[in-house]
Amino acid sequence: RKEVEQDPGPFNVPEGATVAFNCTYSNSASQSFFWYRQDCRKEPKLLMSVYSSGNEDGRFTAQLNRASQYISLLIRDSKLSDSATYLCVVNMGGNKLVFGAGTILRVKS
Amino acid sequence: DTEVTQTPKHLVMGMTNKKSLKCEQHMGHRAMYWYKQKAKKPPELMFVYSYEKLSINESVPSRFSPECPNSSLLNLHLHALQPEDSALYLCATGAPGELFFGEGSRLTVL
Numbered sequence: 001r002k003e004v005e006q007d008p009g010p011f012n013v014p015e016g017a018t019v020a021f022n023c024t025y026s027n028s029a030s031q032s033f034f035w036y037r038q039d040c041r042k043e044p045k046l047l048m049s050v051y052s053s054g055n056e057d058g059r060f061t062a063q064l065n066r067a068s069q070y071i072s073l074l075i076r077d078s079k080l081s082d083s084a085t086y087l088c089v090v091n092m093g094g095n096k097l098v099f100g101a102g103t104i105l106r107v108k109s
Numbered sequence: 110d111t112e113v114t115q116t117p118k119h120l121v122m123g124m125t126n127k128k129s130l131k132c133e134q135h136m137g138h139r140a141m142y143w144y145k146q147k148a149k150k151p152p153e154l155m156f157v158y159s160y161e162k163l164s165i166n167e168s169v170p171s172r173f174s175p176e177c178p179n180s181s182l183l184n185l186h187l188h189a190l191q192p193e194d195s196a197l198y199l200c201a202t203g204a205p206g207e208l209f210f211g212e213g214s215r216l217t218v219l
Contacts, residue, residue: 044210045210095140
């Protein structure tokens with residue numbers, strides 16, 4: 001079983017749609033969780049950290065369920081500029097960060 | 110503009126060459142990372158330096174040799190690479206999980 005698993009997509013959605021991505025992780029001792037965004041042929045960039053209580057940043061909401069070892073990202077009112085690959089990242093401890101394979105989002109007008 | 114600078118942006122080398130990738134950051138973080146990313150794949154951790162000491166080596170072949178001369182600089186020395194080592198090599202710094210990446214060095218091994 002992979003340490004971090006994501007649905008690769010692609011998710012093709014119209015502008016204005018709400019879309020959700022899921023991520024599961026195998027190590028119950030994992031310490032912290034993050035979503036990154038990567039545009040084509042660019043470096044990954046931190047989108048948001050994921051807290052146990054859930055957190056929101058504008059149109060983006062992240063949730064963590066430690067019991068189910070599950071992380072989610074919800075994007076509301078999708079924009080064309082949201083088109084990218086969304087990477088789930090898990091901190092296994094001791095600076096060891098493991099990236100999921102990524103979920104491709106394509107927002108179309 | 111990224112605050113992590115990587116050079117060169119592109120590198121083509123033969124299997125017998127020796128070359129180095131360089132990374133510089135002035136963000137004040139004490140951890141620096143090398144990741145390797147192949148096309149349509151996620152970044153894979155190679156090495157982590159913490160306070161200028163190697164703290165993680167993810168069983169990377171010895172043809173890749175990292176070096177951290179000081180808290181701002183990170184090098185990756187390359188020798189006798191294989192064509193399958195062609196990839197984007199990403200340097201990063203930051204607190205665990207909250208990484209700032211450079212734009213990467215795109216390496217092609219012929």
